[in-house]
Amino acid sequence: MILSILVYTLTGLSLFGLGWHASERDAKSRLQGGHGTPFLSWELLLSVLLFAVVAGARYNTGFDYAMYLREYGYMQSTGHFNRCDFEPGFELISKCFAALNLHYFFYFAFWGALQIGFVYLGLSDRKFLLPWVGLNIMLGTSFISWMNLMRQYVVVCAFVPMALLIRQRKWLAYFACVALLCTIHKSALFLVPLFAFGYFTIKVNDGKVPLLILLLCVIVGLNPVWLSLFHNLGDALALIGYGKYAGLVENMACGGAQIMSWGPNRISILLMEMALVWYYSRVREHFSSDAMLPLYFSLAFVGICLENLLINTNGVVLRTVQFMLVFVVLLNAYTLEYFRQTRRWWHFAVLALLIFNYVYVVILKAVYMPSKVIVPSLYNLFFLN
Numbered sequence: 001m002i003l004s005i006l007v008y009t010l011t012g013l014s015l016f017g018l019g020w021h022a023s024e025r026d027a028k029s030r031l032q033g034g035h036g037t038p039f040l041s042w043e044l045l046l047s048v049l050l051f052a053v054v055a056g057a058r059y060n061t062g063f064d065y066a067m068y069l070r071e072y073g074y075m076q077s078t079g080h081f082n083r084c085d086f087e088p089g090f091e092l093i094s095k096c097f098a099a100l101n102l103h104y105f106f107y108f109a110f111w112g113a114l115q116i117g118f119v120y121l122g123l124s125d126r127k128f129l130l131p132w133v134g135l136n137i138m139l140g141t142s143f144i145s146w147m148n149l150m151r152q153y154v155v156v157c158a159f160v161p162m163a164l165l166i167r168q169r170k171w172l173a174y175f176a177c178v179a180l181l182c183t184i185h186k187s188a189l190f191l192v193p194l195f196a197f198g199y200f201t202i203k204v205n206d207g208k209v210p211l212l213i214l215l216l217c218v219i220v221g222l223n224p225v226w227l228s229l230f231h232n233l234g235d236a237l238a239l240i241g242y243g244k245y246a247g248l249v250e251n252m253a254c255g256g257a258q259i260m261s262w263g264p265n266r267i268s269i270l271l272m273e274m275a276l277v278w279y280y281s282r283v284r285e286h287f288s289s290d291a292m293l294p295l296y297f298s299l300a301f302v303g304i305c306l307e308n309l310l311i312n313t314n315g316v317v318l319r320t321v322q323f324m325l326v327f328v329v330l331l332n333a334y335t336l337e338y339f340r341q342t343r344r345w346w347h348f349a350v351l352a353l354l355i356f357n358y359v360y361v362v363i364l365k366a367v368y369m370p371s372k373v374i375v376p377s378l379y380n381l382f383f384l385n
Helices: 002-031 041-056 063-078 088-099 104-122 125-137 142-147 148-168 171-182 186-198 208-222 225-230 236-238 244-254 264-286 292-311 316-343 344-354 357-368
Strands: none
Touching: 002 041, 002 357, 041 104, 041 125, 063 088, 063 104, 063 148, 088 104, 104 125, 104 148, 104 292, 125 142, 125 316, 125 344, 125 357, 142 148, 142 357, 148 171, 148 186, 148 292, 148 316, 171 186, 186 292, 186 316, 208 236, 208 264, 208 292, 208 344, 264 316, 264 344, 264 357, 316 344, 344 357
């Protein structure tokens, strides 16, 4: 437990400090008439390197992680994967690492570097968000999920810089990126309809209406009687790489859905989402010159509503909304920065508590309510096992 708390906390604070320094240097450069600091500044390079080291050193945390570790070892021994359904791009990159006989530390570090590198690339012109984004990644829900569902979250993180292509309506470049990402994980096909957000964004004058919509989604999601709609979904799942989960979805449609308990994390996340929706109109007014914020909010809001509608379905179904929920991390950063700049310290403290308590709650739960399965929240080092 102590190791997990130390790693998550110190890495989060380090990313915060590096992001803060990068933001201050960038702001100073712009005030002096410059164009800001370049994306490949030493702070961002060090942030990516630090995250990669922490991601690579992580060991035996989650079923998918164990699968990737096993498959990489098989690739090193035989030159190919034991599984036959991996995408060609992912397989090619894995073969390169295996051919060089690199330790799996470097293999997982590479994928971790891609994940945070994509997110930071998307914020290259918004470095004031970096401190809060870095801290949120480590102390919120992100890091624990990223390396477990590794391939999908590479695609999810790549969607952050691709949002600029949506706003600029550069459909050719956008769909070329989608095609490339499909070689890493076929779930990138979910990005195809999201290009429609380039033609509309959700306009919010105050927080009442979107908050009511969110609460309605929460209420409807408590008893999802509409699950029968998921019958005969197997073909669609197979198309996007989830064919092996068709049986789970069919079982869910017949009444076998999960029921999400109302524990501290579930309540904290919902309160956080409600705060983001309620204060968005004021945040939007404060950052009125930021042309990307309405798109970020639109994607995040739809993702939040779908998450609460689907919360009592199945974890596999919830993976489909992660492409939009990644922008909640950005909304968190905007809102925290708004509270800081306007000196609303009580608002800042409450929202920060809701965002940054997640990792500590799951660590305590894993220790004091142990499970027989592999727990992805506890941090283990590969050289101590």
